Amino acid sequence: MNDLIDEMEKIPGVALRRDELMSLHTTLGVGGPCDFMVWVSTKQALRSVLELATKAALPIRVLGRGSNVLVRDGGIPGIVLRLADDLNEIIVEGIEMHAGAGATLAEVVNRATAAGIGGLEFLAGIPGTVGGAVVTNAGAKDTWISDRLKSFSVMTEDLDEITYEPDDVQFAYRSSGLVEGWIVTDAILRGYACGVDEARKKVEEYLTMRRQSQPTGEKTAGCIFKNPPGDAAGRLIELAGFKGYRKGGAEVSTIHANWIVNTGGATAREIIALIEEIRNKVKELFDVELELEIEIVGRD
Numbered sequence: 001m002n003d004l005i006d007e008m009e010k011i012p013g014v015a016l017r018r019d020e021l022m023s024l025h026t027t028l029g030v031g032g033p034c035d036f037m038v039w040v041s042t043k044q045a046l047r048s049v050l051e052l053a054t055k056a057a058l059p060i061r062v063l064g065r066g067s068n069v070l071v072r073d074g075g076i077p078g079i080v081l082r083l084a085d086d087l088n089e090i091i092v093e094g095i096e097m098h099a100g101a102g103a104t105l106a107e108v109v110n111r112a113t114a115a116g117i118g119g120l121e122f123l124a125g126i127p128g129t130v131g132g133a134v135v136t137n138a139g140a141k142d143t144w145i146s147d148r149l150k151s152f153s154v155m156t157e158d159l160d161e162i163t164y165e166p167d168d169v170q171f172a173y174r175s176s177g178l179v180e181g182w183i184v185t186d187a188i189l190r191g192y193a194c195g196v197d198e199a200r201k202k203v204e205e206y207l208t209m210r211r212q213s214q215p216t217g218e219k220t221a222g223c224i225f226k227n228p229p230g231d232a233a234g235r236l237i238e239l240a241g242f243k244g245y246r247k248g249g250a251e252v253s254t255i256h257a258n259w260i261v262n263t264g265g266a267t268a269r270e271i272i273a274l275i276e277e278i279r280n281k282v283k284e285l286f287d288v289e290l291e292l293e294i295e296i297v298g299r300d
Ligand SMILES: Cc1cc2nc3c(=O)[nH]c(=O)nc-3n(C[C@H](O)[C@H](O)[C@H](O)COP(=O)(O)OP(=O)(O)OC[C@H]3O[C@@H](n4cnc5c(N)ncnc54)[C@H](O)[C@@H]3O)c2cc1C
Pocket: 027, 061, 062, 063, 064, 065, 066, 067, 068, 069, 083, 101, 102, 125, 126, 127, 128, 129, 130, 131, 132, 133, 134, 135, 136, 137, 138, 139, 140, 182, 183, 184, 185, 216, 220, 221, 222, 223, 295
């Protein structure tokens, strides 16, 4: 296997580090080391890495900004892949944005606003990438990224490239139904023509709404649980008395009870224990099974 890793390092457009701590690459700031962290700059580099990983029987997980994952303290086995350079590019054409899957949503919002493209303002303040947003069908205030997708492309484990329109897959609340292991490489987002000032004003409104109701600027992963039908997870967690409740360095936000904050030095184990305690209490008090919105990954 070492030979294959050496070979991977030599591929043009590939950068590789061993034992990279996932706490450095997740917004919650927890998670042990992955075996190999690999940055790919081009589609060709991605293709070559996938080929070698298959030969070496190494599992691969793509990470965007790590803003919807909780990585366990033992880290992630195999390769953690990050998209870079060409795969982060955004090209604006009229009211359409051709975005590499590694482009950040912040960049999408900035570029859309500057070009007077409306309809993408809801992405402001979501600290993910286009790829992560497509996979999780990111959304805010009843608008989902699937509402603004013209198409998106994936690379399968067999190195096939497939382009989908949103109706071809099963987008739902915080899910896309995409096959695990497929890598989103790029997407075309479509907004509508509007004035730059109008788009800017809407972006500001979304950001203000977040500053007022969410613990922005802290180490978090956004909402921990999905909202159960007809209710809000945060409401139930607050009613159960968890606001401000702590386990080690992990604290239920005093601003929004569906958010857990790493106040410094929290471990994944502490956050998971807090999640379990909340889930059990909410079930006991309200007979509601809270489902995770974040994804817990890696080894103990
Ligand atoms: C402060 C804060 C606010 C947030 N607000 C919101 C919100 O309003 N609405 C919302 O929906 N979410 C919100 N989130 C959660 C999160 O930002 C979104 O789910 C975001 O879309 C995740 O993107 P990411 O690139 O960070 O994905 P990651 O967390 O890195 O990955 C998420 C999943 O997608 C997979 N993945 C990532 N990139 C690819 C790719 N290119 N191809 C295939 N699989 C991929 C990963 O393997 C993982 O399974 C918030 C998070 C934070 C920290």
